[in-house]
Amino acid sequence: MTEPTRDVPGVIAPPPLIFLGFLLAGLALEFLVVRTQGLDMPNTLRWTVVALFLLTGIGSIVAALGRFRAAGTPAPPWQPATAFVAQGIYRFSRNPMYLGMLLVYLGLAVAANAPVVLWLLLPLVLTIHYGVIVREERYMAEKFGVPYINYLHSVPRWL
Structure with a gap:
């Protein structure tokens, strides 16, 4: 007797938790173990980079979620997909939510002045x-x- 197949992709963990886990691990290593000298960049440039990464990342995530909502399909990969989305931001990237999470991750790494997070x-x-x-x-x-x-x-x- 074979097991019934589950109608989900079987990802290893919720992607936001993966990003958060790496971020927290990097911050812990940075501030509790490695203690680097930080990023060598002027504060004005640093905060401009942070703002650009965060705004672009959040914008990408919001746009992607909006397309999922319009298509009537759930965004979490542990729920069955009812449609695939190829409109809006999905015309430029197959993974705009993960790209957005990556940009937020980078923005937070720069904001925290934590090179280990970048490593x-x-x-x-x-x-x-x-x-x-x-x-x-x-x-x-x-x-x-x-x-x-x-x-x-x-x-x-x-x-």
Whole structure:
């Protein structure tokens, strides 16, 4: 007897928690263990970069959530998808929510003046890629077939 398949992508953890976990780990390492000299940039430039990252990241997340809401499909990857979204911000990136979370992560790293958080960027992106995105894409291709596969080939994963 085979187990029934679940109608979810099977991501390793909720993506916001993955980003938060890496951020908190980086901050703990920065301020409790490594204690670097911080980022070497003037305060005006630093806060401009923070503002740009945060505003762009939050804007990307809000735009993506709005498209999901308009399509009537849930955004959390642990819930079954009822549609795939290819309009709005999704014409430019297949993962604008994760891109937005990444920009917020970068903005918070710069705001905290914590280079160790930036050192964790590659492991974070690899975790999101293999633990979330690859699983979601496989799930969506199985669920929505050729239209989704065509979308995969026409829109970049990040930008």
